[in-house]
Amino acid sequence: MEGKQQEFKQTTIIDIAKELNVSKSTVSRALNNHSSIGDATKKAVQDLAKKYNYHPNDIASSLSKRSTKTIGVIVPLLSHYYFSTVISGIEELAYKAGYKVLICQSAESYAREVVVSQTLLSSKVDGLLVSVSRETKDADHFKVFQSRNIPVIFFDRVCPGMEASSVIIDDYMGAFTAVEHLIQQGKRKIAHLAGPPLLNISQNRVRGYKAALEKYGLPFDEELLITCNTGLERENAIEATQVMLNKGILPDAIFAFCDPLAIGAMEALKSNDIKIPEQVAVVGFCNEPMATVVEPRLSTLVQPAFKIGAAAAQLFFDQINNNSQAVEQKVFRTNLIIRESSQKI
Amino acid sequence: MEGKQQEFKQTTIIDIAKELNVSKSTVSRALNNHSSIGDATKKAVQDLAKKYNYHPNDIASSLSKRSTKTIGVIVPLLSHYYFSTVISGIEELAYKAGYKVLICQSAESYAREVVVSQTLLSSKVDGLLVSVSRETKDADHFKVFQSRNIPVIFFDRVCPGMEASSVIIDDYMGAFTAVEHLIQQGKRKIAHLAGPPLLNISQNRVRGYKAALEKYGLPFDEELLITCNTGLERENAIEATQVMLNKGILPDAIFAFCDPLAIGAMEALKSNDIKIPEQVAVVGFCNEPMATVVEPRLSTLVQPAFKIGAAAAQLFFDQINNNSQAVEQKVFRTNLIIRESSQKI
Numbered sequence: 001m002e003g004k005q006q007e008f009k010q011t012t013i014i015d016i017a018k019e020l021n022v023s024k025s026t027v028s029r030a031l032n033n034h035s036s037i038g039d040a041t042k043k044a045v046q047d048l049a050k051k052y053n054y055h056p057n058d059i060a061s062s063l064s065k066r067s068t069k070t071i072g073v074i075v076p077l078l079s080h081y082y083f084s085t086v087i088s089g090i091e092e093l094a095y096k097a098g099y100k101v102l103i104c105q106s107a108e109s110y111a112r113e114v115v116v117s118q119t120l121l122s123s124k125v126d127g128l129l130v131s132v133s134r135e136t137k138d139a140d141h142f143k144v145f146q147s148r149n150i151p152v153i154f155f156d157r158v159c160p161g162m163e164a165s166s167v168i169i170d171d172y173m174g175a176f177t178a179v180e181h182l183i184q185q186g187k188r189k190i191a192h193l194a195g196p197p198l199l200n201i202s203q204n205r206v207r208g209y210k211a212a213l214e215k216y217g218l219p220f221d222e223e224l225l226i227t228c229n230t231g232l233e234r235e236n237a238i239e240a241t242q243v244m245l246n247k248g249i250l251p252d253a254i255f256a257f258c259d260p261l262a263i264g265a266m267e268a269l270k271s272n273d274i275k276i277p278e279q280v281a282v283v284g285f286c287n288e289p290m291a292t293v294v295e296p297r298l299s300t301l302v303q304p305a306f307k308i309g310a311a312a313a314q315l316f317f318d319q320i321n322n323n324s325q326a327v328e329q330k331v332f333r334t335n336l337i338i339r340e341s342s343q344k345i
Numbered sequence: 346m347e348g349k350q351q352e353f354k355q356t357t358i359i360d361i362a363k364e365l366n367v368s369k370s371t372v373s374r375a376l377n378n379h380s381s382i383g384d385a386t387k388k389a390v391q392d393l394a395k396k397y398n399y400h401p402n403d404i405a406s407s408l409s410k411r412s413t414k415t416i417g418v419i420v421p422l423l424s425h426y427y428f429s430t431v432i433s434g435i436e437e438l439a440y441k442a443g444y445k446v447l448i449c450q451s452a453e454s455y456a457r458e459v460v461v462s463q464t465l466l467s468s469k470v471d472g473l474l475v476s477v478s479r480e481t482k483d484a485d486h487f488k489v490f491q492s493r494n495i496p497v498i499f500f501d502r503v504c505p506g507m508e509a510s511s512v513i514i515d516d517y518m519g520a521f522t523a524v525e526h527l528i529q530q531g532k533r534k535i536a537h538l539a540g541p542p543l544l545n546i547s548q549n550r551v552r553g554y555k556a557a558l559e560k561y562g563l564p565f566d567e568e569l570l571i572t573c574n575t576g577l578e579r580e581n582a583i584e585a586t587q588v589m590l591n592k593g594i595l596p597d598a599i600f601a602f603c604d605p606l607a608i609g610a611m612e613a614l615k616s617n618d619i620k621i622p623e624q625v626a627v628v629g630f631c632n633e634p635m636a637t638v639v640e641p642r643l644s645t646l647v648q649p650a651f652k653i654g655a656a657a658a659q660l661f662f663d664q665i666n667n668n669s670q671a672v673e674q675k676v677f678r679t680n681l682i683i684r685e686s687s688q689k690i
Contacts, residue, residue: 068467070464070467070468077429078423078429078432078448079426079429079430079433081424084422084423084424084429085424087423087450088424088450088452091450091452095457095460100449100460100461100464101449101450101461102447102448102449102464102465102468103423103447103448103449103450104445104446104447104448105432105433105436105446105448107433107436112440115440115445116445116446119415119445119447120447122413122415123415123447123468234634234638260634263638289579289605289635290634290635290638293579293608293635293638293639294638294639295640
């Protein structure tokens with residue numbers, strides 16, 4: 001793909017020179033309106049450039065900008081299987097196209113995200129693929145890439161306040177489907193362990209949860225919407241679930257923002273001798289490897305992580321090949337896998 | 346730390362110039378044996394440089410080499426919790442010292458490892474921290490860093506054929522302890538699911554396994570030493586264990602190279618209605634999060650992954666601060682955690 005792009009650009013410059021029987025430097029100077037070039041030549045070159053849809057600035061920047069054939073990637077957490085799988089999807093396309101991939105971790109910290117984005121800018125990456133930290137509210141550190149004509153593509157977690165292409169999943173429908181499934185299992189008091197409130201994906205999953213309740217005429221109960229503010233690991237859900245149980249609140253189902261939270265909730269339920277799924281059914285999100293190790297095995301929504309990574313890389317290649325920053329959004333659907341944690345089999 | 350190093354070098358060059366009452370460029374040219382400098386000056390400068398233990402090449406390279414305050418890291422697999430935790434340990438020290446971390450994945454491929462090491466070299470990292478792929482046999486792609494005075498530190502998996510500092514664990518003792526524990530549980534026919542044969546860590550764990558058998562007078566049986574050549578995931582062990590069972594071989598214990606292999610073996614045993622630990626006890630290596638999710642919970646050897654990462658970063662800082670490439674090896678001990686997979690509790 002990248003080869004195609006270079007061929008296209010180089011051919012055009014040579015074509016202008018050949019077609020007008022002048023040197024390449026004459027073309028370049030004519031496009032930059034240099035005083036050493038006569039008006040007739042200038043006009044001829046500029047007309048032809050226009051015909052090929054070429055602007056002097058593009059040419060200047062493409063001549064001066066040396067591609068490093070490197071893509072920068074920032075993920076919030078390397079320890080989540082979802083993100084390492086997305087990275088594999090990005091790498092699959094990148095390496096096939098002769099590109100390398102430099103990875104940084106924001107560790108869910110906005111400050112760290114700013115630092116690593118600067119590091120990748122210094123490394124002269126040709127593009128940046130990002131899933132933002134749970135603290136990220138502004139986009140200035142990403143906009144600097146766009147201002148230098150370096151494509152920025154978001155995946156999964158998009159950055160508020162910035163126009164950029166992205167690959168997301170239909171979180172709303174995913175959550176709706178999970179909660180509808182629980183209702184169809186006869187559950188009526190469904191709790192949601194929600195994700196970090198700033199993230200688009202958390203907000204959309206909460207919306208899907210509420211919409212499913214509404215569709216089936218179930219009341220929304222504030223007490224059953226629990227935000228795990230401390231983190232997205234099992235420990236955080238063990239604690240949050242125990243706090244809920246200690247308050248005397250016992251739902252008949254739990255839909256969790258991600259599998260580690262779902263599995264943490266299951267651990268808390270089991271240590272309170274609460275039967276899964278008979279007393280409390282549980283559904284997660286992501287289909288991490290742990291989902292089939294835990295007993296009972298966890299029902300969960302599959303996100304096509306590898307495909308999401310590949311699609312994000314493809315959006316990058318589309319942008320550099322078309323030399324365009326047109327904003328495009330690819331949306332993948334999730335797929336509910338029903339296992340023993342939500343249905344007696 | 347980095348500031349201290351710069352200060353030391355700059356002071357010395359200025360000192361030579363001041364002490365001889367000549368310009369810095371005279372010092373530089375004298376050290377490079379430039380024809381424009383008289384013999385007496387040359388000798389005076391060179392004698393003083395010798396006194397300060399400075400060589401022209403060092404000075405030239407230290408003048409030309411601009412620190413990027415970036416550490417490059419290459420891991421075989423981002424999807425293993427062990428490696429993402431090591432990275433967190435590296436980052437902890439690095440960011441505190443004002444350094445950034447660029448991460449690449451070799452995906453267990455030698456070819457990919459060569460490419461990403463070149464990428465990190467192009468990004469002008471100040472140091473390289475590596476755990477090699479399971480295919481890596483030679484060190485040329487790493488030696489190029491050393492030849493440019495960029496420290497290379499290995500962690501966990503060291504590179505054969507190269508003198509470099511490293512942080513490892515005592516794999517031999519870890520394996521010995523695990524197998525001794527199984528013998529003390531009354532097990533006599535202990536299989537080992539071994540790791541990639543090229544890796545030092547696999548070889549040392551096999552040695553520890555054999556040594557424990559020998560200590561307790563148990564015969565070594567080739568058929569019970571099974572190498573998972575296809576990979577280090579659960580699926581690979583499910584297959585290898587099933588193949589073993591199909592041959593009519595039933596050990597009374599399995600010691601696995603890593604937790605995903607141990608858990609895969611458990612899945613195969615369970616699907617054959619073999620009781621764990623009564624019929625077959627299982628011990629893993631790493632204490633991945635899955636070890637406490639699987640039932641029965643998995644006995645395993647804890648490696649201090651975070652500390653290993655921090656120690657590797659510390660070796661890097663020691664080398665740049667002392668401007669030395671002295672080879673140092675830090676060895677951490679593993680700690681056996683006994684859970685229900687190997688002992689009735």
